[in-house]
Amino acid sequence: MPSATGIPRRTPTHDVYCGANPLGQQKGGGNMPSNEECGIRDVWNHNLEEEFRTIRQIVQQYQYIAMDTEFPGVVARPIGEFRTSADYQYQLLRCNVDLLRIIQLGLTFLDESGNTPAGYTTWQFNFKFNLAEDMYAQDSIDMLQNSGIQFKKHEEEGIDPLDFAELLMTSGIVLVDDIKWLSFHSGYDFGYLLKLLTDQNLPQEESEFFELLRIYFPTIYDVKYLMKSCKNLKGGLQEVAEQLELQRVGPQHQAGSDSLLTGMVFFKMREMFFEDNIDDAKYCGHLYGLGTSFVVNGSGGYLDSNGDNSSSS
Template identity: 35%
Template sequence: MNIENVYAGNLALAFQRISQIIQRYNYISIDTEFPGYFKDSFELSKQLNKPLQSSTTFDVFKNNINNLKLIQFGIAFSDANGNSPKPAAFQFNFKFDIERDVIEPQSRQFLKESFNSSELERLKYEGICPVNFSNYFLQSGLVANANLKWFLFHGNQDIGYLIRALVFSDIVTQNELKERINRMFPLIYDIKTTFGWDFGLNALSQQEGVGREGTEHQAGSDALLTLRIAMKKKEWGERGIYWGNDM
């Protein structure tokens, strides 16, 4: 399997390997899995039992990022010619309890379909502590490295969850978030924007004839598929994140 699962027990080893991998494989994509998206901040406010401001689309976005847990983080690697290391991707699995943690109601069944019962048990008992993930990530050479090129697919939430996981403070304004992105990941491309694509990742992969490894809607598989599409087309255009029309 080209995707390595990472839990608390092999977290340190995974980042040791990543620090070595990026010396040669400096094209990187990421993806995340999280417990749904509350379009209605009032519903999220009820679950959290605290007030939330929601006057703008960005307010709704940050309310989700600031209050929901990251379930998975996927990261994949390639060189400039599309060659990948072994493994080609790592899938970090965070501590998450589907019965106790906040989940967007319609996403509960989706998560149960995306993760089997044993995987959900491992998340609960063997999942990664976010503090440990942040510490290893920040020391790995991945951050503020001008030699690395980063790729996402409609990645506003992916990069939002990653930034919050790394800095351990709430997102407050869009400008603040963009400044952090530019500082920590200076060369970042959202292929949904750069390719002018209006549909989902699977549809783009089918059009480009790029096959998937692993399971759809798991972060390692989606990250690897995103990178393989990016490396096939190599028409990235301007860097930046796809934020949507009103965010």
């Protein structure tokens, strides 16, 4: 059904499946639906500029962006003394993000009611990554290969991070107060995005990290942090989705599918647990597992880390 702005609109995402056999209901070894059939647009070096042109149009109406990344694990541990466990978690994040390269970024676009655009709902950016040259944790690479990530194609056709950052800066989705970012346990996700955008290592101090975050991503809701106020919700993204009776679209442990599921979970949680009204002063800007959040409407907070940071989403 066309919207007032003329961009077709898809019904709320928790009603959307893809292909003849929705994922999780495959029978007898049937073929898995492709990303394209699921409304997930794969972006490589050759179509990067074209897809950003589309995104610049989409974001004018769909101003909630659910985000997920895939990255090559955790390969280093910080040494020294740390003020708190939360400080250790940030230093762990910092040293790994500084050393490693992002593999995938998924962005799903939704409106204020949780509707997604008709056609493509999600853009999955595939970055240049070379298994012969870049550092990684083997268990993470094994998991990503099992999920269908094609590392040979990433090596040959992957997106250059500098090209991506230049287009992202002018896309209308960063540095904008009206854009609301949705994520799940997303310290590493935003760490990699800040590294892309600044082309620099992450700040040594966590407070400076959150200052940068506030500039580039003024409004963030981390679903894992919201779960602290949701009775009986627990676990990772897939487990939470199952508790909410939501069906994944596309393959788990790919950034596009995970970002779409994150968006679905957020809107279902907002409806069920927050009466469609989330208190920004209490929840906005907190990243689960990190010890500082940036100030929103004059208030901030401190979060002791009890996160279960994993090698990828």
